[in-house]
Amino acid sequence: MRQLLASLALVLPLAATAGPVNVLTNGGFESTKLTNGQWQVYGSLEGWNLVSGSGIEVRRNVAGAAKEGQNYIELDSYGNSAMSQSLTNLTPGAEYELSFWYSPRAGVAADSNGLQVLWNGQVLSVLTANGLGLNAHQWVEYHFEVTAQQGLNTLGFASVGRNDSLGGSLDNVSLVQAVPEPASLALFGAGLLGLGFTRRRRA
Incomplete structure (x- = not known):
């Protein structure tokens, strides 16, 4: 006793x-090494795969600053694109908290700033905001509760709206098991x- x-x-x-431990790889997109003021479009990033479109655009102090660290991404690179991260180490049936920061691109209307959030192929939300009149990022944090399924789980983000190479920004993505x-x-x-x-x- x-x-x-x-x-x-x-x-x-x-x-x-x-x-809490973030089970995502490269949730802050910091594994890509850029110089200040540089941007580049990639076919994949550490932890993230391109699902559709022309690429994942990583920026460092271009058209706005990151919420966390140095880098952030935009998925309307040369056109609307989508990316995902596959997870095989989650506890089936367990609840996880998904969080990330989103901002409209400054000077861009809401219909070009759309960002779709997906969990295991199901749309959790479609975010957008008006960037007209802004001269810098206006980051907002979003939270979602998701349930892990048996085997493979997939988190996805996709640029939606006008296909014009100007879109919303994403940074500091985290997935932690609910305490x-x-x-x-x-x-x-x-x-x-x-x-x-x-x-x-x-x-």
Whole structure:
């Protein structure tokens, strides 16, 4: 029993304070090395595959600054494009929190700033915002709860709207497993304590 209580004293604080781990690769698009003021269109990036269109455009302080780090991307590179990241290490049935930052491109109307968000082929949302009158990025963070399926899971983003090489910006994409609420942790601890008392009575 003393050993069980000592284990709980260690496990519960760790469960409550352990930070979430981003399971995505290159969610901030920082693996691409660009010089300041440079942009480049790629057929793929570390962790990300081109699904359709002419390429994934990575920018560093071009037509706006990144929300996090140095780089951000635009998917209406030479035309509307789509990219995805495949994940094979998720826990089936578990809830994950998807978050990312989106901004319209400054000086561009809403019908050219569309960004579609997909999870396992299903559209979660289509974002857009009016960039007319802006002279810099106006980043907004978005959150979605998604459920992992058995086997392969796929996160996707696609530029939608006018096909004119001017589109919305994306940065700092994160996917983390949802952390149990404190009440759930307390129930977990109570369950372990009950298991300990049961074992003691049976002994």
